[in-house]
Amino acid sequence: MNLIEHFVGGKIIPGSSENKGKVFNPATGEQEKEVRLASKNDLDQAVLIAKKAFESWSIKPSLQRARIMFKFKELIEKNSDELTKLIVSEHGKVYEDAKGSLTRGLEVVEFACGIPHLLKGEFSENVGTDVDSWSMRQPLGVVAGVTPFNFPAMVPMWMFPIAIACGNTFILKPSEKDPSCAIRLAELLTEAGLPNGVFNVVNGDKEAVDAILSNKDIKAVSFVGSTPIAKYIYENSAKNEKRVQALGGAKNHLVVMPDCDLDGAVNGLMGAAYGSAGERCMAQSVAVAVGDIGDELVSRLSKKAEALKVGPGMDKNSEMGPLITKQHLEKVKSYVDLGVKEGAKLVVDGRNLRLQGYENGFYIGGCLFDNVTKDMRIYKEEIFGPVLSVVRAKTFEEASKLINDHEYGNGVSIYTRDGDAGRTFASKIQVGMVGINVPIPVPMAFHSFGGWKRSIFGDSAMHGMEGIKFYTKLKTITSRWPSGIRSNAEFVMPTMK
Secondary structure, three states: OEEEOEEEOOEEEOOOOOOEEEEEEOOOOEEEEEEEOOOHHHHHHHHHHHHHHHHHHOOOOHHHHHHHHHHHHHHHHHOHHHHHHHHHHHHOOOHHHHHHHHHHHHHHHHHHOOHHHHOOOOEEEEEEOOEEEEEEEEEOOEEEEEOOOOOOOHHHHHHHHHHHHOOOEEEEEOOOOOOHHHHHHHHHHHHOOOOOOOEEEOOOOHHHHHHHHHOOOEEEEEEEOOHHHHHHHHHHHHHOOOEEEEEOOOOEEEEEOOOOOHHHHHHHHHHHHHHHHHOOOOOEEEEEEEOOOHHHHHHHHHHHHHOOOEOOOOOOOOOEOOOOOHHHHHHHHHHHHHHHHHOOEEEEOOOOOOOOOOOOOOOOOOEEEEOOOOOOHHHHOOOOOOEEEEEEEOOHHHHHHHHHHOOEEOEEEEEOOOHHHHHHHHHHOOOOEEEEOOOOOOOOOOOOEOOEEOOEEOOOOEOHHHHHHHOEEEEEEEEEOOOOOOOOOOOOOOOOO
16 A cells, blocks of 8 residues: 655655555545654654754745746646646546646746745835835745645645745645645655755644644644634634634525526536536535526526536546545535435435446535525535535525625625626625636636635735735834934934934
8 A cells, every 4th residue: 555654854754653544546436545644743843844944945035936936837837747647536526627726726836936026025215314214025934734635736836835935934734635746746846946844745634733733833824624624723823823824614606697698607607516526615506596597597507417427537528526535425415415304406416326337436416406595504504515506586685695694705706797786796795706707716826815704714815915925024124324423322202303
């Protein structure tokens, strides 16, 4: 059995713990690898190495750090097929979806290549007589990222390229369900010329996460995952005096207006609800049908959901792959059972899907509910699977209120031909990322990613300029260079004369 170890100090190292996790191929349901789960001591040793590396890395000119990012970008492009296949083999998503997620991560690397410009401060000449003032941004020290299983390349790459380009050193704790991609990224960074100890991968479970939260030398923590864990990360990071950005769960709505391009809305919903088997924090899991559009919307969705091609991620004909684990498969199925019990109409039932030759794989077909109401748990809670709920709303105002009243505020979209409706929606909706005739409104790397309400804990979104600010601390200098005899000491609050 292939054993995945940690990557610390520029090389693969064995951990001290005998605890191991199982890594499955979701397409076959077979365990193919094991992963070493770190102890607190393993994590603390990695931090010591990263702390030592920070001494020299933090003072390296930003232009030199950028050149390593440029080389890393080239290596990702050169090895994109290998990285994509690693994602497919351990996560299960189809090849093109995995490749697209890698590209979205690569865009953050491209953004980080501009770090000499992004770190420029501000300067004010002669704020007082012969006094100048300026600001600069400097790195924090050792920072850490805790990332989820659904994007083993993209989400870590939302974090570490900006963090290390700013001069920090990084500890990544990837999901123990699909850890191989993180190790390969670490190897490529080393090949790109990154000094040993600047980027480290420590595999683990809750023990490793708690060790990150309690280690005093880790100055900031970035997290993406469920809301309960995001809240836990936020509270314990704050208690231990760390900066924190913790992105939580979602229940994203897509509003379908009566005047919209219905084919566009249906196709958008299919990709947004069933792509990656719904295992996305930006998946559209609720379609809000406004006015009299509901019956036609459900009719068109049901035909496409029934025809959805489900299969192994490496099969070019597959539109949707399996779920990540058997346990998650059972959880998603239990939500479908619950929806039926709650009284929603199950229009398309994917629970009994069986694939010849892949009977042990973690597959479920696309599921579609109609007549879902806001008091049902399948509406309130994040299912994280290929389950789309249709909710009926009489008016635009009712649809907007439904969204604004929900505890999550991650992403939302509206399909309409009415410019006033689109503008009003963008302005008034209480959600962090908004799409207008765009099904999955994930911002580009030079903007920032983050929701509102219980979809985020902490003051900072990810990547873009928000990322630069999160991974640096601001320093402001006020300077006078006197000539002649030094003035006498002053014992009053200084003012600019």
